[in-house]
Amino acid sequence: MSTLANYRDHLAEIGKLSSAASLLGWDLQTHMPPKGGAYRAQVQGKLSRMVFELATSDELGACLAELRQDGSISPLEQASVRVNGKAYDRSRAVPPEFVEARQIAQSEAQGAWVEARRTNNFPLFQPHLEKMVDFARQLAEYYGYEEHPYDALLEDYEPGLTCRQLRAIIDPLKAEIVPFLRRLATEGTPPDRTAFDGEYDPDTLRQLSRRALEIIQYDFQAGALDDVAHPFTTVIGPGDVRITNRYPTDSPLPSLFGALHEGGHALYNQGFTDDLYTLNLAGGASNGIHESQSRMIENQVGRSRPFWQFFQPVLAEYFPQFAPVPTETLYRASNVVAPSLIRVEADEVTYNLHIMLRFEIEAGLIEGSIAVADLPKRWNQAMKDYLGIVPPDDTQGVLQDVHWSFGYIGYFPSYMLGNLYAAQMLPKIRKDLPTLDGDLRRGDLKPLLGWLRENVHRHGAAYEPNDLMERITGEPLNPEHFVRYVTEKFSDIYQL
Ligand code: ZN
Numbered sequence: 001m002s003t004l005a006n007y008r009d010h011l012a013e014i015g016k017l018s019s020a021a022s023l024l025g026w027d028l029q030t031h032m033p034p035k036g037g038a039y040r041a042q043v044q045g046k047l048s049r050m051v052f053e054l055a056t057s058d059e060l061g062a063c064l065a066e067l068r069q070d071g072s073i074s075p076l077e078q079a080s081v082r083v084n085g086k087a088y089d090r091s092r093a094v095p096p097e098f099v100e101a102r103q104i105a106q107s108e109a110q111g112a113w114v115e116a117r118r119t120n121n122f123p124l125f126q127p128h129l130e131k132m133v134d135f136a137r138q139l140a141e142y143y144g145y146e147e148h149p150y151d152a153l154l155e156d157y158e159p160g161l162t163c164r165q166l167r168a169i170i171d172p173l174k175a176e177i178v179p180f181l182r183r184l185a186t187e188g189t190p191p192d193r194t195a196f197d198g199e200y201d202p203d204t205l206r207q208l209s210r211r212a213l214e215i216i217q218y219d220f221q222a223g224a225l226d227d228v229a230h231p232f233t234t235v236i237g238p239g240d241v242r243i244t245n246r247y248p249t250d251s252p253l254p255s256l257f258g259a260l261h262e263g264g265h266a267l268y269n270q271g272f273t274d275d276l277y278t279l280n281l282a283g284g285a286s287n288g289i290h291e292s293q294s295r296m297i298e299n300q301v302g303r304s305r306p307f308w309q310f311f312q313p314v315l316a317e318y319f320p321q322f323a324p325v326p327t328e329t330l331y332r333a334s335n336v337v338a339p340s341l342i343r344v345e346a347d348e349v350t351y352n353l354h355i356m357l358r359f360e361i362e363a364g365l366i367e368g369s370i371a372v373a374d375l376p377k378r379w380n381q382a383m384k385d386y387l388g389i390v391p392p393d394d395t396q397g398v399l400q401d402v403h404w405s406f407g408y409i410g411y412f413p414s415y416m417l418g419n420l421y422a423a424q425m426l427p428k429i430r431k432d433l434p435t436l437d438g439d440l441r442r443g444d445l446k447p448l449l450g451w452l453r454e455n456v457h458r459h460g461a462a463y464e465p466n467d468l469m470e471r472i473t474g475e476p477l478n479p480e481h482f483v484r485y486v487t488e489k490f491s492d493i494y495q496l
Contacts, residue, residue, distance in 0.1 A: 004073060007063040011084070011280045014054050019237040021047045026234045026242055030226045056091045064088055079462035080279035086159075093142045102135045106406050113405035122376050122394045125405070130372045132407035133365050139407075140366065150366045153410035157287040158417060160464040163363055165477075166413055169420070170356050173479045178386055180487055181349055184337050185388070188494030191332030195325060202247040208318045209245050209259035215314075216297055217449045218243070218263045219270055231258050233265040238277045241269040252319065253334060257298050264297030265290060267449060271457025281460040285468045287411070291418025292425065293456065299348055299419075300426055301448070305331050306440035314443070335493050339387035341396045348419070349486055350387060355416035357382040358401075362409050421469060423482035425456075428473045 001009070024044055032040060054060070064085045067073060073081070109128035116125035140149035148163040210225060228244035235241050243262045247255045268290060272282035284290040301307050308331040315330070316323040322330070337347045343354040361378055364370030370378060379398040384390050391397030403411050429451055430436055439447050455472050466476045490496075 003063050003066045003070070004077065007060075007067060007081075008278060010054065010057075010060050010063060011080075012278060014051055015237070015277065015280065017047055017051050017054070021051065022234050023236050026236065026244075029228050029230075029232070030244060052091070056088065060088060061092070076275060076279060076281070076462060080281055083461050084280055090143055090155075093144070094139065095142075098135075098138065098142070102139075102407065105131050105135060109407070110402070110405045113399065113402065117395050117399040120393045120395045120399075122399060125399065126372055129375075129404055132404060133372060133409070135407050136409045137366060148363070148367065150363050150410060153366070154413065155410075157411055157414045158465055159286055160466055161286075161413075161417075166359060167363075169477065169479045170359065170416075173352065173420075173483065174356055174386070176483045177349065177353060177486070180490075181337070181339070181353075182388070183496065184349065184490060184494050188337075188490075188496055191336050191493060192329060193333055193336045193338075195329050195333035196251045196253055198250070198321070200247075200249050200252055200319065202249055204318050205247040205249070205252060205255045206245075208252065208315070209247075209255055211314065211318070212256055212259045212302075213243070213263045215311075215443050216260065216263050216267065216301070216445050218266055222270055223266060225259075231262055233262045233269065235269045235282070238272070238274055238282075241266045252315070257302055257334075260302040261294045261298040264294035267297065267452065268293040268457055271453045272460050273458055276458075276460035276462075281462055283461045285456075285459065285461055285463055286417075286465040287414035288417030289421055289456070289465050289468060291414055292421035293418075293452065295418045296422040296425070296452075300422060301440060301445070303331075303334050303348070304437075304440060306437040307443075308334070309441050310443040332493055335490070337490060337494070339389050341383070341389065341391050342400055343415075349490055352416045352419060352482075353386040355412050357386060358412040359416075362412065366409060417465070417477070420477060420479050420482045421465070423485040424469060424473050424475075424478060426485060427481065 021044060024040065024047070028037075028040055028044075064081060067077070067081045068085060105128070109125075109132050112125050112128040116122060136153060137149060140152035143152035143155065145152040150163040154161055154163065154166075206225075206227075210220075213225065214220070222239045222241060224242045226242065226244050228246060231243075231245050233241065233243050243259070243266050245255055245258045245262060268284060269282070276282040284293075305328075309327050312322065312325070312327045312330055335347070337349045339350050340346050343351070346354055357379070360382065361370060361375065364378075365372065375398050376394050379394075380390050383397065401412075403409075429448065433439070433447050433451055436448065439445070456468070459468065463471065470476055
């Protein structure tokens with residue numbers, strides 16, 4: 001067997017085991033009865049050990065070493081060797097004893113976080129978080145870096161991006177968004193936010209989510225929609241990309257925008273070709289690029305004026321009380337800007353500020369300029385400076401996200417970058433699709449999806465995010481596009 005065939009075989013084996021693991025993970029959160037948890041954990045542990053062994057085997061290493069020198073393989077195969085080779089090197093750089101010790105500490109830290117959050121007791125979580133920061137620092141040393149240990153961790157989520165580049169993006173962004181937010185609050189005319197108040201039947205909301213997913217061209221023949229407490233999208237394999245959603249009954253918006261958001265992720269995954277799957281490149285260019293696809297469908301489409309012109313009568317089919325409500329009222333009410341304590345509830349203007357705050361804290365923790373003990377104070381001060389509000393307790397402040405209890409440091413910036421990537425793609429989309437607004441007014445998402453398939457989806461993880469952005473828009477990541485998008489949109493809505 002040729003080295004390339006052997007390599008492809010190896011990836012196929014990993015792919016099949018990972019598919020089984022994804023299905024078990026999806027089932028765990030959607031259908032598994034509570035008493036099934038203990039055995040399921042053992043099965044999942046077994047599968048992930050098998051995946052890890054295959055993904056770090058000497059045999060795979062030998063294939064990679066040979067293929068790295070092989071100039072005759074196709075560009076996509078080269079990309080596969082580059083991406084999978086980097087993942088291989090990083091996995092091999094970390095001693096198994098470290099992985100095990102960290103896993104044990106993670107589950108302890110997670111338990112402590114749940115309890116600390118429940119009882120609003122940061123000191124209970126503090127020693128665990130200190131441990132997780134130490135692990136993250138150690139991990140950065142194993143991975144290696146040139147400038148900042150944060151770079152080594154960021155690589156897992158945004159390949160090629162550095163702490164220095166992030167700072168260069170965040171500083172000007174903050175300088176624009178913070179005063180703009182103040183202006184909206186002091187000079188703007190806020191939308192009538194009561195337009196969606198009411199009590200909604202969850203089954204009807206579920207049907208509305210299905211309809212919204214059909215509108216955005218989500219393929220139900222290659223997917224499914226299930227209920228869950230914390231919505232997510234998961235890839236089981238080619239032809240099987242599943243969405244989950246939840247249905248709060250006091251407004252139709254959270255489930256609608258949840259469906260559009262997860263639907264945007266799913267469209268990306270449904271756009272991966274078989275070739276990307278067999279070469280293990282069917283994961284998206286980065287978490288941030290993945291988030292750009294979900295935020296584009298949720299915000300640039302779902303929270304746009306043309307879309308609401310189409311969607312108002314659709315909504316009224318399910319909830320007739322909206323039939324007489326002007327489109328403009330619904331459009332404006334779906335775009336209320338209000339600084340919130342909780343990141344996941346944030347609007348388009350304030351969302352990135354939540355991420356900046358976390359990034360600055362994380363970078364400080366990793367470089368040692370911020371002590372874990374000072375986090376509640378740092379957090380509350382930053383909330384006050386950026387958003388103008390202070391959490392009444394740590395549960396709604398520094399303890400709100402689960403990520404740090406796993407020691408996931410470097411994860412948050414992707415949430416912000418997704419907004420920036422999407423805003424940078426938009427002018428190019430408008431140039432290529434001059435009829436975009438008209439398409440949205442008719443509820444025709446096919447041209448937009450065709451553009452995303454061609455420019456973003458079909459490449460999978462073959463390009464690093466900055467290279468992909470250059471390919472698409474002619475320049476690397478540039479936050480000015482987001483500033484322009486958000487100030488134009490909300491100056492109009494708030495009648496500045
Ligand atoms: Zn997302």
